[in-house]
Amino acid sequence: MTDLATSPIADQITARLSAALTPTRLLVSNDSAQHAGHMGDDGTGESHFSVEVESAAFVGLSRVQRQRLVNQALADLLRDHIHALAIKARAPGE
Incomplete structure (x- = not known):
């Protein structure tokens, strides 16, 4: 299960995307727990989003x-900091 991210890296992702793109919708999820022990897992719990x-x-x-x-x-x-980032990017109305 994916946790809604409230970590420092997730906060930075939210702040940066908000500033750069002025989104009408933004959801950042921390998927790191699903990848624990896998390549790219740095042990911080903040490597996959x-x-x-x-x-x-x-x-x-x-x-x-x-x-x-x-x-x-x-x-x-x-x-x-981020090993993997899955992106769904849409324009309003799509």
């Missing part, structure tokens, strides 16, 4: 372009 984000910034963009915007907003977290 899922995000669902709806933003007008995605209108007219491809799935890859949308994911790039999310990745840009989280670049240093992805480099230093």
Whole structure:
């Protein structure tokens, strides 16, 4: 089962995506418990996340372009802290 994230990394993900994309809907889930002991698990319980984000910034963009915007907003977290990030990015009304 996925826990709704309330951890420091999850808080940073929420803050950064909120600032960069002004989402109308944002859900950040910490999936790390499902990956305990797997490759990429650093033992912090904050290595695997899922995000669902709806933003007008995605209108007219491809799935890859949308994911790039999310990745840009989280670049240093992805480099230093997050092993895996699942992204569902939608424009309003999709």
